[in-house]
Amino acid sequence: SCREAIETTHNFIDFEDWIIRKGAIRSYKDEKMIIPFNMEDGLLICEGKSNPEWNYSAPHGAGRVFSRSVAKKK
Secondary structure: OOOOOOOOOOOOOEEOOEEEEOOOOOOOOOOOEEEEOOOHHHHHHHOOOOOOOHHOOEEEOOOOOOHHHHHHHH
C-alpha cells in the first residue's frame, strides 16, 4: 500500500520564490524529491538541501549517455 505521495514537478515557475525551473525541480531542506535514472535502473528518492547556490533546485533526471538523435539511430 502507498504510505506517502511525492510530487516533483519540473519545468515550471515557482510563484512562492519566483524561480523559473527548466530541467529542474524544487529542493528545499528535507523536501522529498524523485530523480529518475532510466527505465532499467529506476530512481532515487532524495531529500532537499536548500542550497541557495543552486537556486534551491535539483536536476529532474540523471542525464543521458547519448543525445536523443544518437539514441534514435541506435
